[in-house]
Amino acid sequence: MDYETVIGLEIHVQLLTQSKMFCGCSTRFGAPPNTQTCPVCLGLPGALPVINRRAVELGLRAALVLHCTVHPTSQFHRKNYYYPDLPKNYQISQYQYLEHPPLATDGYLEIEVDGQRRRVGIRRVHLEEDTGKLVHPEEGNVSWVDYNRSGVPLMEIVTYPDLRSPQEARAFLLKLRQVLQYAEVSTGRMEEGTLRCDANVSLRRPGEPLGVRTEVKNMNSIRSVERALAYEVARQRELLERGEAVVQETRHWDERRGVTFASRSKEEAEDYRYFPEPDLVPVEVTPEWLEEVRRGVPELPDARRDRIMAQYALGRYDAELLVQTRATADFFEAAVAAHPSPKAIANWMLGEVSAYLNEHNLEIEQLRITPAQLAELVRLVEDGTISGRIAKDVIAEMLQTGDSPRSIVDRQGLVQISDEAALRETVEAVIQDNPGPVRDVLAGKEKAVAFLVGQVMRRTQGRANPALVQRLLRERLGLLGG
Amino acid sequence: MRELVGRPYHELRARLGKDLSVRELVEAYLDAIEAFDGQVRAYLTVTADQAREQARALDDRLARKEPLPPLAGMPVAVKDNLCTRGVRTTCGSRILESFVPPYDATAVERLREAGAVVLGKTNLDEFAMGSSTENSGFFPTRNPWRLDHVPGGSSGGSAAAVAAGEALAALGSDTGGSIRQPACLCGVVGLKPTYGRVSRYGLVAFASSLDQIGPLALDVRDCALVLQAISGRDPRDSTSVEVPVPNFAASLEAGVRGLRVGVPTEFFGEGLQPEVRHAVLDAVRVLEGLGAVVEEVTLPTLEYALPTYYLIACAEASSNLARYDGVAYGYRSPRARDLYTLYARTRAEGFGPEVKRRIMLGTFALSAGYYEGFYKKAQQVRTLVRRDFDRCFEKVDVLATPTSPVAGFRLGERTTDPLQMYLADVYTIPVNLAGLPGISVPCGFVDGLPVGLQVVGRPFDEVTVLRVAYAYEQATDWHRHRCPLFRG
Numbered sequence: 001m002d003y004e005t006v007i008g009l010e011i012h013v014q015l016l017t018q019s020k021m022f023c024g025c026s027t028r029f030g031a032p033p034n035t036q037t038c039p040v041c042l043g044l045p046g047a048l049p050v051i052n053r054r055a056v057e058l059g060l061r062a063a064l065v066l067h068c069t070v071h072p073t074s075q076f077h078r079k080n081y082y083y084p085d086l087p088k089n090y091q092i093s094q095y096q097y098l099e100h101p102p103l104a105t106d107g108y109l110e111i112e113v114d115g116q117r118r119r120v121g122i123r124r125v126h127l128e129e130d131t132g133k134l135v136h137p138e139e140g141n142v143s144w145v146d147y148n149r150s151g152v153p154l155m156e157i158v159t160y161p162d163l164r165s166p167q168e169a170r171a172f173l174l175k176l177r178q179v180l181q182y183a184e185v186s187t188g189r190m191e192e193g194t195l196r197c198d199a200n201v202s203l204r205r206p207g208e209p210l211g212v213r214t215e216v217k218n219m220n221s222i223r224s225v226e227r228a229l230a231y232e233v234a235r236q237r238e239l240l241e242r243g244e245a246v247v248q249e250t251r252h253w254d255e256r257r258g259v260t261f262a263s264r265s266k267e268e269a270e271d272y273r274y275f276p277e278p279d280l281v282p283v284e285v286t287p288e289w290l291e292e293v294r295r296g297v298p299e300l301p302d303a304r305r306d307r308i309m310a311q312y313a314l315g316r317y318d319a320e321l322l323v324q325t326r327a328t329a330d331f332f333e334a335a336v337a338a339h340p341s342p343k344a345i346a347n348w349m350l351g352e353v354s355a356y357l358n359e360h361n362l363e364i365e366q367l368r369i370t371p372a373q374l375a376e377l378v379r380l381v382e383d384g385t386i387s388g389r390i391a392k393d394v395i396a397e398m399l400q401t402g403d404s405p406r407s408i409v410d411r412q413g414l415v416q417i418s419d420e421a422a423l424r425e426t427v428e429a430v431i432q433d434n435p436g437p438v439r440d441v442l443a444g445k446e447k448a449v450a451f452l453v454g455q456v457m458r459r460t461q462g463r464a465n466p467a468l469v470q471r472l473l474r475e476r477l478g479l480l481g482g
Numbered sequence: 483m484r485e486l487v488g489r490p491y492h493e494l495r496a497r498l499g500k501d502l503s504v505r506e507l508v509e510a511y512l513d514a515i516e517a518f519d520g521q522v523r524a525y526l527t528v529t530a531d532q533a534r535e536q537a538r539a540l541d542d543r544l545a546r547k548e549p550l551p552p553l554a555g556m557p558v559a560v561k562d563n564l565c566t567r568g569v570r571t572t573c574g575s576r577i578l579e580s581f582v583p584p585y586d587a588t589a590v591e592r593l594r595e596a597g598a599v600v601l602g603k604t605n606l607d608e609f610a611m612g613s614s615t616e617n618s619g620f621f622p623t624r625n626p627w628r629l630d631h632v633p634g635g636s637s638g639g640s641a642a643a644v645a646a647g648e649a650l651a652a653l654g655s656d657t658g659g660s661i662r663q664p665a666c667l668c669g670v671v672g673l674k675p676t677y678g679r680v681s682r683y684g685l686v687a688f689a690s691s692l693d694q695i696g697p698l699a700l701d702v703r704d705c706a707l708v709l710q711a712i713s714g715r716d717p718r719d720s721t722s723v724e725v726p727v728p729n730f731a732a733s734l735e736a737g738v739r740g741l742r743v744g745v746p747t748e749f750f751g752e753g754l755q756p757e758v759r760h761a762v763l764d765a766v767r768v769l770e771g772l773g774a775v776v777e778e779v780t781l782p783t784l785e786y787a788l789p790t791y792y793l794i795a796c797a798e799a800s801s802n803l804a805r806y807d808g809v810a811y812g813y814r815s816p817r818a819r820d821l822y823t824l825y826a827r828t829r830a831e832g833f834g835p836e837v838k839r840r841i842m843l844g845t846f847a848l849s850a851g852y853y854e855g856f857y858k859k860a861q862q863v864r865t866l867v868r869r870d871f872d873r874c875f876e877k878v879d880v881l882a883t884p885t886s887p888v889a890g891f892r893l894g895e896r897t898t899d900p901l902q903m904y905l906a907d908v909y910t911i912p913v914n915l916a917g918l919p920g921i922s923v924p925c926g927f928v929d930g931l932p933v934g935l936q937v938v939g940r941p942f943d944e945v946t947v948l949r950v951a952y953a954y955e956q957a958t959d960w961h962r963h964r965c966p967l968f969r970g
Contacts, residue, residue, distance in 0.1 A: 045581065
């Protein structure tokens with residue numbers, strides 16, 4: 001008898017705000033330590049938090065795109081625990097009580113796995129502040145704290161245990177990231193920590209109550225979530241099959257070794273002593289405000305896919321790939337705006353560009369080329385300046401260097417040879433040097449024509465206009481135009 | 483000095499720029515600090531240089547005939563739990579002994595903008611937890627009327643400073659009576675505004691949902707002037723309320739004719755010193771004589787107010803005081819060996835016994851399994867207390883009660899019995915639970931120790947509270963009495 005996998009996710013998302021959750025400090029990433037701090041985010045005596053309205057709006061936006069119920073009144077709470085990266089020794093967060101709901105609850109996100117569509121339930125969406133960061137230098141018996149991140153706005157999204165496989169967890173995260181990026185709620189980059197994910201996983205016999213779960217942490221990419229969950233499912237299955245019990249615990253994913261391991265277990269569950277934050281008044285969301293937020297939600301991926309199919313006459317498959325990330329869709333539409341050849345631009349993007357990104361493990365935002373440059377490349381092919389064959393070399397060069405296609409073509413002398421006199425000489429030489437194939441052509445073997453064209457292209461380093469070569473060859477050998 | 487010190491500001495102001503300079507006024511008060519503070523010990527820090535500098539700047543403005551701000555040259559003291567930029571702010575605690583804030587509390591900033599001259603920072607019970615100022619981590623302050631008696635607390639330093647002529651007015655904070663009770667015991671006027679009237683930004687939090695900053699002064703008019711300067715919405719404090727700030731001094735003289743004054747039965751029961759009861763009921767009769775309609779009302783939840791307060795205040799305090807951990811600022815134990823001992827030793831050595839008692843009590847009240855029975859239940863009772871007051875205010879305009887059940891006590895008298903100490907605030911605490919404005923005005927003496935009348939009003943109706951207090955004050959001369967130190 002087989003086991004059913006049950007997975008629930010807790011996702012932390014950094015909100016795309018200019019300033020922190022409860023003060024005016026910048027959220028910019030990468031500033032020198034403790035340069036983006038003030039009495040509020042340092043937790044100095046007497047300093048008081050003030051809610052960042054923009055952060056609430058982004059939270060509401062997320063709640064709307066996740067089809068949640070937004071509560072007209074929600075309350076911040078204090079989560080009390082001691083740690084040096086937490087300057088007040090409590091975190092201002094939202095906690096779910098009957099009387100004090102978080103920002104939003106009970107929504108869903110639709111995912112597609114193996115052609116099957118499923119709704120994954122969202123338990124709650126709430127807002128909180130991030131902590132600082134501990135730095136442990138290699139030398140000396142000290143630790144440093146950087147409070148730049150202290151107070152940065154976070155949104156926590158908790159799913160119901162609705163996911164049934166590591167693949168579904170991955171599909172969910174991809175879809176969630178896509179939706180949040182489109183809604184301009186977050187950059188959603190796990191690698192940069194703007195999206196973090198912990199997972200609860202357990203196994204059970206189908207139809208039976210939930211089994212004992214473990215919480216898996218420390219996964220820093222969507223791929224590693226899938227790997228960690230696959231490992232954890234296998235580990236739990238093995239335990240159960242041996243008749244042993246799964247221990248409820250927190251386990252850390254070791255990316256390098258590809259295993260999860262139990263972190264030091266606490267003797268008793270931590271008691272966070274939640275209580276309503278008395279320094280803040282409840283968040284009141286009026287229907288008018290919610291409507292204003294709703295009107296401000298940018299076009300979401302499904303809508304954009306449908307529009308791209310209709311507006312540019314592209315197939316569903318291509319359109320689906322183009323809207324994978326918002327940046328990709330933006331790139332595509334910007335290129336089409338510069339040169340209206342959607343099909344050709346889509347082909348380049350889903351072909352050479354996509355292959356390059358995969359090969360180098362890059363995001364489209366990291367590309368050196370601009371949409372206008374891709375558009376220019378397409379134009380150069382269409383007006384016959386370069387051949388499609390040469391264009392492949394040009395784009396490879398563009399992707400490497402970020403240079404414009406025009407300058408690459410000029411620099412390397414790649415302009416297509418459409419000069420009949422020049423090409424006739426090459427055609428003549430190829431005929432002289434390849435008596436065998438020439439005989440084949442004369443004997444009616446069409447394939448040999450292609451061979452001879454290829455030879456001409458080779459001698460011209462691909463710069464010859466292939467259609468012209470074809471015509472010249474046929475004329476020279478006395479064949480009718482093909 | 484003798485001629486200037488002890489006169490209310492509203493009497494001196496007209497003389498500024500004529501026969502009186504700000505420097506003279508400020509020097510007179512600095513002299514008084516010099517003369518009396520060795521005995522009273524109201525101040526933790528005196529900022530004489532800053533005060534003189536500020537006085538010079540104000541005199542320059544006077545010389546240029548510039549219009550003077552409303553409190554120009556008023557020498558004031560600030561309770562040492564209000565942040566002052568560049569001046570250490572200790573909260574009366576060893577754990578913050580050397581803490582120098584990089585910013586002013588909003589109330590302090592507004593006082594300075596109004597032209598007040600800050601003389602220094604006054605002593606308090608550690609983190610404002612106490613009713614006698616004996617819980618100060620540094621030294622106790624004494625009652626200027628009788629030096630072997632406590633000045634009350636926790637704003638004991640502020641009250642004693644005003645009573646001893648060491649400041650013309652002072653800022654205090656009131657979580658359960660910490661402005662009104664010491665004002666009462668020191669024979670000065672002290673007002674706790676409605677919760678949300680004055681910004682708490684820069685007030686080192688004890689219990690956030692109860693704390694409120696307010697003035698202590700020689701009389702009701704000065705009190706109104708200081709309240710005027712510090713009131714109003716502050717974008718840095720979400721709990722400060724956007725309501726109009728009326729001109730508090732303008733309606734002081736409107737009288738109390740026809741005003742309904744409620745006398746809550748429960749405030750005159752067991753535990754009230756007979757002489758105090760006498761003085762307060764006399765005060766009520768004075769108001770009646772002025773035309774007020776006196777009515778008996780009831781506040782049945784009074785008996786639950788004290789335990790309710792201690793659960794809520796301690797719960798919030800346990801979280802508010804968690805930040806004093808030796809990591810980024812304040813005291814750090816030299817005996818810390820690792821993260822755990824950094825926390826444990828720093829806090830064990832940095833906090834005094836009363837603070838520790840309340841942190842433990844509050845931590846317990848918030849713990850899993852106890853939250854429902856203690857913290858949550860306390861919040862529910864708090865709602866009932868509020869409703870009791872609401873019901874009273876359907877019938878009357880203000881309530882008149884004793885401020886303190888006794889006319890003071892000796893140093894050391896209650897330090898071994900925390901519950902006895904907690905009872906000192908039994909009449910002021912319910913007012914904080916309900917977030918209402920309340921004032922204490924002098925209404926007599928018992929064995930040479932001042933007694934206070936508390937007047938409590940509807941939310942944001944400080945105008946009526948001040949009006950009643952002023953009418954009473956003007957009909958009597960208690961506020962003109964000065965402590966024996968003045969008499970030399």
